[in-house]
Amino acid sequence: MLSLVDLRTRIASGALTPSDAVRLAQDAIAAREPEIGAFVCRHDTPVVPDHGPLAGIAVGVKDVIDTADLPTQMGSDIYAGWRPRGDAAIVSRLRALGAVPLGKTTTSPLAGPDPTGTVNPHDPNHTPGGSSAGSAAAVAAGMVPLALGTQTAGSVIRPAAFCGVAAIKPSFRLLPTVGMKTYSWALDTLGLFGAGIRDIAHALALLADRPSIDLQSDAPAAPRIGICLQDFAGAADPDALSALQRAGLAAEAAGAIVTDLVLPHAVAAAWGCQPVIQEFEARQSFAWDYANHPDALPPALKARLDAAQDFRACDYDDARRTAHRGRRALKDVFSEVDAILTLSAPGRAPAGLSSTGDPRFNRLWTLMGVPCVNLPVPGDGLPLGVQIIARFGDDGRALAVARMIEQGLAG
Secondary structure (H helix, E strand, O other): OOOHHHHHHHHHHOOOOHHHHHHHHHHHHHHHHHHHOOEEEEOOOOOOOOOOOOOOOEEEEEOOEOOOOOOOOOOOHHHOOOOOOOOOHHHHHHHHOOOEEEEEEOOOHHHOOOOOOOOEOOEOOEOOOOOOHHHHHHHHOOOOOEEEEEEOOOOOHHHHHHHOOEEEEOOOOOOOOOOEOOOOOOOOEEEEEEOOHHHHHHHHHHHHOOHHHOOOOOOOOOOEEEEOOOHHHOOOOHHHHHHHHHHHHHHHHOOOEEEEOOOOHHHHHHHHHHHHHHHHHHHHHOHHHHHHOHHHOOHHHHHHHHHHOOOOHHHHHHHHHHHHHHHHHHHHHOOOOOEEEEEOOOOOOOEEOOOOOOOOOOHHHHHHOOOEEEEEEOOOOOOEEEEEEOOOOOHHHHHHHHHHHHHHHHO
8 A cells, every 4th residue: 555654754855756656656546446446537647746745645535525627426427527616625625735636536326325336455346335435445455645535424434444444534524524515414524544544644634734633642651442342233243353352452462451341321322313313414415316316316325315205303303412412421431431442344345346334333433523543453354444433523542542553453
C-alpha cells in the first residue's frame, strides 16, 4: 500500500517530487484497476501543485461527493453524466492543502445497500464491502494513499475491515458534508481510508485543521480500554472474536489496562432505533428520486424506501429521544474507560458480490456520533479488523490508542 506519511517524508527530503508521487499512484492504478474496478472516472493528466502539506498525495473521492472537474454520478443511472458546478467543501479543502483528487471511486448506488461491481483486492470472489467500496479497495490495492468515504451505518469501517486498511469515521460533523449526497442528515459522516493509523491521523489533522489529532493527543500512557462484544447486535464469527482477543492482548502488552465492558441498557436500546432514524430521513432525502425515477432505483434501496413510506413521525421522534438517552449513557461510560475496543464487522468479507456485508457492529457508533477507527489485525486469510472508539470530539485519543495497538500487533 502507498503510505501518505512515507510519501510526504520522501517529498520533504527531496527524494521524490509531488508529480513523481502522483505518478506512482497512476502507475499503480494502471496495473491494478482493470482487475479491481475501484474507479468510476479519473484524471489522466492531473494538475499537481508543488507546495502544500498534502502536495503529491493522490486522493480517491467517493462518487457521492461533488467535484467540479469530474462527474458525480452516485452509482446511479439517475445521475449518469451529472456535472456539479462546484466542489464539495471537503474537496476544496483537499485542493487547498495541495492534494490531487485524482478520481471518483465507486459507491453502492446512492450510498445504499446494493453492491457495486468492485471486488475485494485480496480475493476477487469476495465483496470489498460498501457503500464506500471503491475507496477501501483503491487504498488496499495500493492505488492511492488516501481516499474519502461516507458512513451512515457502517460504510467506512466495514469496507476498511474487509479490505484490510486503516480508516476513521470521525466525530459527527468534524468534517463538512456540504456538497455530498444526503442519505440521513442525522447520521451521514465523512470518513478517511489510509494504509495505516499514522496516515489517517495526519490527513484528518490537516483536513480538520486540528494539529492535536495527529497522534499528539493527551492519551494516557496506560489507557483504560474496555472490550465490548455488543451482544445486542448478535454473534460474531469465531475468527472475528479471535482478532478482537489478539488486539486486546496487544493493547495490554503495550501498557493499557484492559477490562471487559458491558454497555448500559440505554446504549443497547439506541442500537435498535438507528434504522428508524436512517430510513425515515432517507424517505425525505430521496423523495425526488423515489417520485420521479422509481424504476431506476436499485432493488434493496427501493425496498427500504417502499417500507419507509409507512414510517410515522412519532416513531421517528421516539427513536431520536432513545438515541439521546443512549448518548447520555455513553458519556458516563467514558468516565470509566478512555476507549472502547470492539468488532468492526461480524467476520471476514463474505463470498460473492451480491451483498456488501452486515453493518450491525457499526450502526450504534454512527448514531452516537463518536469517532471510530478501524485497525487491521494481521493474520492469515482475508483481512480482519477491530474498532477503536473514543468519546465524542476525542478523535485524537481514538487514533492514539489505535496506533498503540497497531504497534503492539506489529511487535
